[in-house]
Amino acid sequence: MKIVATDIARSFGSTRALSGVSITLEPGRVHALVGENGAGKSTLLKILAGAERPDTGSIAIDGKPYAPRSLAEATALGVRLVFQEITINPSLSIAENVFSGQLARFRSRGLLNQAAMNRAAQALLDTLAVDVSVAQPLARLDLGQWKCIEVARALSTDPRAVLFDESTAFLNHREADQLLAAMRALGDRGLVVAFVSHHLAEIDAVADQLTILKDGRKVGDFAAGELDREGIQSRMVGRDLSRGLYPPRPEARISSGPMLRFNNVAADGLEPTSLSVAPGEILGIAGLKGAGGERILEVAAGVVRPRGGSITVGGAPLAAKTPAEGWAASIAYLPGERTTEGLIVDASVLDNLVMAKPPRRGPFFDRTKARAMAQAMIARLLIKASSEKARSGSLSGGNLQKVVLGKCLAIDPRVLLLNNPTRGVDVGARTEIYRSLREAAKEGLAILMVSEDLNELIGLSDRILVMREKRIAASIDDPAATSEDAIIRHMT
């Protein structure tokens, strides 16, 4: 199967998501679609998979016109989409998830033939070379394995093309590796494979071919290895990124006592831990999920109560028993899940920006002040929104994350706790977030940042703690002199 799309255009209201994009997907090759949020990559993929219809342009499969009106139609023609979101139903079995929608295939005399279904599901999973047994309960598997089950579901209709829409967005690097290996396996079997990704490391790992999109237009098609990472990034962003993603570290540190200090703090999921963050310092925390990094943030924020030890903020003891007490002590917390923990997508940008500390006059909400605050924050963080009144859900991922960061910075915090501050954020927005964080640090803010992105930890942190099995395994005082591999060695 060979898919050729010609001159595809699609608008949403006044926004042109795609204009005149042509792309050719060859069998047996893994094709990466690369671009910033809003570049049109997902829209293109959805058009190919029948989830959206193009305004103009045409698609042909092996020379025959192809114009699916729904995902189901595309499936019948051999094209499957794996979504960005997790679509596993945790209350079903693995095999039921693989064959959801086609359970009727395994009906015998009105009942479901579980054994046959399990065998068939296992066979599909085995072709992906993932270590999943259909007998396992879903809760024991990690998100990467869940995603592989979704791939098996896609394969259950025997497709000739599988398209992945940012499917690694919610996975950590170990989980993502499994999915990437599965993509490679599909490519090697001669299927058409295309995926959307922000992560250049993923493109390096599996892509044979890449197409860069920017603002709904195609920048170009490239073979793997034709461009280096900087070459890809500067074409995605449309400007030279040679100055680097990360702002320079300041020469001199602010010399004063620690702003946040943990003294043998223990909690559920955290062995007694001591650490301190100085004003102006960005302390990075590396570690696998469950290694204790996120728990440190949650204890400091008042989300999880410590079992022992003491915490001081600015020298004074603090025992935030609720997040409200944490915020009241000027500790701002940016949680790991943007849309379920960070901000309300149905609320306006303004509503979210001032949510932590609404300006008030007595019991009344001060609208004038709130508007000024929101506009100042939009300008400071370069948030791209039509106005402060825009519904947050209309913003792209990177801008949503800037809103969450703005909500934190709006209280003028002393301590900022960050859980994966740039997850699913494109390069352009990421540089702006890094710049804002460094500027805030220069003003005396103490920042504690947990991240799965090791490059980010190395590039931005002044110091890195590596967590392993609920305790600090290593402290790296000069991140500039370390490497991803060195950190991974401490982690595992």
Place this chain on the structure above:
Amino acid sequence: MSSAKPTVTGRSETAQRPADARSRRDDIRRFFPILLLLVLVAVFSFASPRFLQFNNLMIVAQQAVVLLVAALGMTFVIIAGSIDLSVGAIVALAALVAAATSASLGIYAIVPACLVGAAAGLVNGVVVAKGKVPSFIVTLGAMVVYRGIVLFFTRGAPISIDDERFLDLYSGRTAGIPHSVLIAILLIAIAAVMLNLTVFGREVRAIGGGERIALLTGIRVDRVKIAIFVLSGLMCGMAGLLQGARAMAATAQLGEGLELDAIAAVVVGGTPLTGGVGSIQGTILGALIITILSNGMNIVGLDPYFQNIVKGLVLVLSVFVTIDRKKIGIIK
């Protein structure tokens, strides 16, 4: 605004309708309750000349008051993503207290009536917020308990209200306008200010929009939730007082089914049960629609046994039109 402000519109790669069709549909959604109200008024005044007479309109207003006042509190509860099924029972309880104390306290019977309403709401709120029990279950149980308390004390017999000053103040008229309507207008103003202009109102919306988000942003979710149920109880206290004054008695059956009418009024007014958004104006329209529907059907002489069928259909129809399916995603 400085020229440095970025003006690029928020791009979204998710599916959206073309903007003009979308906004037209938004307009229909927004104006449907008022449209429905106007249609009802037109139909009933065409069918019966009595409908639009000042006297009947005042009767409608008076009939709407109890439902409306209870629905005001319910609006806060629903915007916060909860539900209060004990509304009708609290109204009965408050009416009972007002009736029992009106002989000795006169017009000041309003104080115990509101206190008992607030106390009943406080119990609901504490169990919901601190006990972490879903509000549907808590208030379902509370509905039975509060109604049980009323039955226990009255033994099913009505308690009459004879105090002249009490009746004058709470169910009398000035210049033809019922006092209860004036009181309701005052309560509407208070509710609208609380929802739209105070920090509390914003916190209520934030909790309904995403409780975990609100919690992690430092909003004292438990405290706000308790306050919401106390507010709902207080409104029921006022509703019970007004209902008792109008009927000149408190009965054990008073307010039965009121909770469902109150929920219907809020929802017909365009406030979704999913929380996060909603308005007092909508609730006013919703309460008027429900009351006018009943009143009008009586005036035109529609078979009373047929009336419930119409009411139920209008409820579903108006939600069918006003619900914003884009924002809800999955309809349960």
